[in-house]
Amino acid sequence: MGKEAMERTVVRCAEGHLFSTATFPLQNLGPERIGPGRLIRCPLCARLRSSVPADLGTLTDDQIRLALRREAVEFLA
Numbered sequence: 001m002g003k004e005a006m007e008r009t010v011v012r013c014a015e016g017h018l019f020s021t022a023t024f025p026l027q028n029l030g031p032e033r034i035g036p037g038r039l040i041r042c043p044l045c046a047r048l049r050s051s052v053p054a055d056l057g058t059l060t061d062d063q064i065r066l067a068l069r070r071e072a073v074e075f076l077a
């Protein structure tokens, strides 16, 4: 795993898609959160999905590389 993986959080949406975000707001979990995840606009679903940080240990290098290329741009905090 390279440095790149440490600068972004790889997340998995409720549909199982992998993508990444630079600012997964782990420190700001509020009452609006759903379950253990955050609502993030999944680039593959093209809609807000409850997403959780992915366990990088369970992913292949290819999966991580692909996820790092797909970056979520919007949050609903």
Ligand SMILES: [Zn+2]
Residues within 6 Å of the ligand: 013, 014, 015, 016, 017, 042, 043, 044, 045, 046, 049
């Ligand atoms: Zn998705």
